[in-house]
Amino acid sequence: MCALSTHLLVPAVRNFCTTSSISINCHRSTIARIGRTTYTCMYPTLVINSDGSTINIRYHEPRKIIKLPLDLSTLTEAERRQRLEARKPKVKVVIEEDIEDDFDLGSYEHLWKK
Structure with missing residues (x-):
């Protein structure tokens, strides 16, 4: 009866490494991006506004720069036309x-004659 009670107190050991379907080794990060769905920490990132001003923020994904798009409704007609022309091929x-x-060809004959 004593052996039975000690058996119940020992927790079951589970192997969590074999449950993942992704093979994680030393070559994993060099081949592709890290396959995480959520990142555990915040990363320093530079945000560039449409007017050219910059802000340093903490972002949930590892990025260096985030550039916000320009609002065409705030531009004058000449500036809008110029930007739209630059987009065309x-x-x-x-x-x-x-x-x-x-x-x-004779002036280069000395290069291939031995």
Whole structure:
């Protein structure tokens, strides 16, 4: 009866390492980002406002810089038009096929002759 009572007092040992489906080793952080859903501490982060001012904050994810988007409704019409034009794709450069070439291959023969 004494052996039975000591058996009940010993807690069951569980192996929590085998329950995770992600293989964690020394190469884990070099291949991809850390697969955490929640981070345990806050990280120093720089926030850049749309007017260019900066604020140092503590953020829940490890980031260096967060840039806030610009509100187009606060801009003047000329500034808004200029920003929208900058978003459009640039004009493609047309390559001309008929180019006069005065390249002389003989002047480079000394480089491949032994």
